[in-house]
Amino acid sequence: MSNRKYTEEFKEEAIRLMQVRDESVSAISEKLGVTKNTLYKWNKRSKMGFIEGNKEGLIKENTRLIKALKLAEEERDILKKAVAYFAKRSQ
Numbered sequence: 001m002s003n004r005k006y007t008e009e010f011k012e013e014a015i016r017l018m019q020v021r022d023e024s025v026s027a028i029s030e031k032l033g034v035t036k037n038t039l040y041k042w043n044k045r046s047k048m049g050f051i052e053g054n055k056e057g058l059i060k061e062n063t064r065l066i067k068a069l070k071l072a073e074e075e076r077d078i079l080k081k082a083v084a085y086f087a088k089r090s091q
Contacts, residue, residue, distance in 0.1 A: 011042045
């Protein structure tokens with residue numbers, strides 16, 4: 001496993017090739033000497049704003065996660081109440 005460092009420009013160009021070219025990700029990864037998983041990771045991180053240094057992607061993701069957490073907590077609280085209700089009722 002290599003700990004090779006790639007420049008931001010290289011990563012951005014690799015992502016652009018993935019999005020623009022008609023070649024498969026496998027072919028692009030072979031040409032660039034990078035694994036497919038690395039390309040997919042860079043692409044995902046780019047969409048979230050990690051690679052280009054854009055904080056907007058991080059803020060959007062953080063906001064989405066906060067909303068999802070609140071929803072999960074509300075659902076958990078409802079289920080707790082339902083369990084308590086049915087446990088009390090079955091006695």
